[in-house]
Amino acid sequence: MRRPPAWVVVVGVVAAGAASPAPARAADGFWVTVAAGAAGAADPADYSEFWFDSPHAPPVAVTRFTGGTTAQAVTAGGSTFFTSGGVPVLLPTADGYATISNPDVPAGAGGLPRFAGGTQASGAPQSAPAPDDSARLAVDLAEKAADGSQALTVGAADPTGAALGEGMVTVPDGGWWVIGLGPAKGDGMPRPDPGPLPVDIGGGNGSTDGGGVIVTPVPVPVASPGGGAVTTPEPGTAVLLGLGGLAAAGWRRLRRR
Numbered sequence: 001m002r003r004p005p006a007w008v009v010v011v012g013v014v015a016a017g018a019a020s021p022a023p024a025r026a027a028d029g030f031w032v033t034v035a036a037g038a039a040g041a042a043d044p045a046d047y048s049e050f051w052f053d054s055p056h057a058p059p060v061a062v063t064r065f066t067g068g069t070t071a072q073a074v075t076a077g078g079s080t081f082f083t084s085g086g087v088p089v090l091l092p093t094a095d096g097y098a099t100i101s102n103p104d105v106p107a108g109a110g111g112l113p114r115f116a117g118g119t120q121a122s123g124a125p126q127s128a129p130a131p132d133d134s135a136r137l138a139v140d141l142a143e144k145a146a147d148g149s150q151a152l153t154v155g156a157a158d159p160t161g162a163a164l165g166e167g168m169v170t171v172p173d174g175g176w177w178v179i180g181l182g183p184a185k186g187d188g189m190p191r192p193d194p195g196p197l198p199v200d201i202g203g204g205n206g207s208t209d210g211g212g213v214i215v216t217p218v219p220v221p222v223a224s225p226g227g228g229a230v231t232t233p234e235p236g237t238a239v240l241l242g243l244g245g246l247a248a249a250g251w252r253r254l255r256r257r
Helices: 006-019 237-255
Strands: 029-035 048-053 060-066 071-075 079-082 088-092 099-101 135-141 150-159 162-173 176-183 221-223 230-231
Touching: 029 150, 029 162, 071 088, 135 176, 162 176
Parallel strands: 060 135
Antiparallel strands: 029 048, 029 176, 048 162, 060 088, 071 079, 071 099, 099 176, 135 150, 150 162, 221 230
């Protein structure tokens, strides 16, 4: 029995590798959590969180704080109290998480589920200009509603000002709020498979505000010889089938010699 030539083996290996799905990997990233609770309560009454992809754990600079009150930024390295006129405040979060809160947060407040059992950042918060690579954080505490509650909105942006995410909670009258910020600790959100890219068929710019209609390509059904319909294979599948057929035909010819 003759051994298959090298090119047949190579084609088979390439085809098998192309058919195998790439393993999913966890993306590095950064969490922002926002919680609020009633005065004296350890557990939050409202909670929100968001995540954004990041190639590294960025420093975070609080560049806006509204609401006419005082906040405190805390890490393992120390704490800093500031008001709206005291920004920017830089939070070094490369090796752990930091918190921003009002001074009324009770000890052991359960508003940091993403960082429970984690390690606080070692560097101390400081009043300093925002570095060029820092994420920007805006913290806005709205006017009190009729029942005394306040909406707290937290938004993050990259150094160019592009939005990264936003969370909002309702702070009870006289209650507390706390914001947690830190790297994903290796348990970041999974990077999803984007699948087929959307196609703009209406002359727009890729979004509905351009007047176009966004559709996702799907396999086109075609008539089968026996009636009904079959699905046209995707281009990648057709290529693999073609390579496999060529390899099989070449091997049969070699065996006849």
